[in-house]
Amino acid sequence: MRYLPQTAVHELPDQVTGLQYAYAMGLEREEIYYVGARFGLPVPLWETLIQGWSGGERTRLKLIETLMAPSQCLLLDEPTNHLDISMREALEELLINYPGTLFIASHDRTLLAKVSTHTLWALGDSYMLESIPFQADRNSPAKR
Numbered sequence: 001m002r003y004l005p006q007t008a009v010h011e012l013p014d015q016v017t018g019l020q021y022a023y024a025m026g027l028e029r030e031e032i033y034y035v036g037a038r039f040g041l042p043v044p045l046w047e048t049l050i051q052g053w054s055g056g057e058r059t060r061l062k063l064i065e066t067l068m069a070p071s072q073c074l075l076l077d078e079p080t081n082h083l084d085i086s087m088r089e090a091l092e093e094l095l096i097n098y099p100g101t102l103f104i105a106s107h108d109r110t111l112l113a114k115v116s117t118h119t120l121w122a123l124g125d126s127y128m129l130e131s132i133p134f135q136a137d138r139n140s141p142a143k144r
């Protein structure tokens with residue numbers, strides 16, 4: 001299982017370049033540039049220290065790290081934080097095509113409606129599972 005916490009952008013080391021960080025993940029230069037381009041991270045950015053990266057760029061780097069590691073299950077906590085609209089749409093497409101199981105905690109109702117197949121509601125100290133996709137225009141069972 002791979003986990004992407006919403007605080008992931010704060011866990012990155014500031015004093016290494018994006019390339020150094022990606023090499024430590026086991027990625028090759030060509031792979032870094034190819035995947036980086038798909039995530040909107042241009043080649044020159046990889047040569048700079050992570051401390052100068054924006055929150056959105058840092059989030060994309062952590063998404064790459066999470067999605068590139070083999071796993072049958074992803075747990076994503078607010079994965080669209082710091083992402084612009086085009087990157088949110090790219091993430092939706094990646095998650096829709098993800099072959100494993102996804103657990104997503106998010107306030108992004110659009111993402112949940114497009115990606116989910118089931119909805120797990122947290123209701124105080126109990127839970128309710130619905131075998132239907134999240135519907136953005138519905139309230140939680142606690143408010144019905």
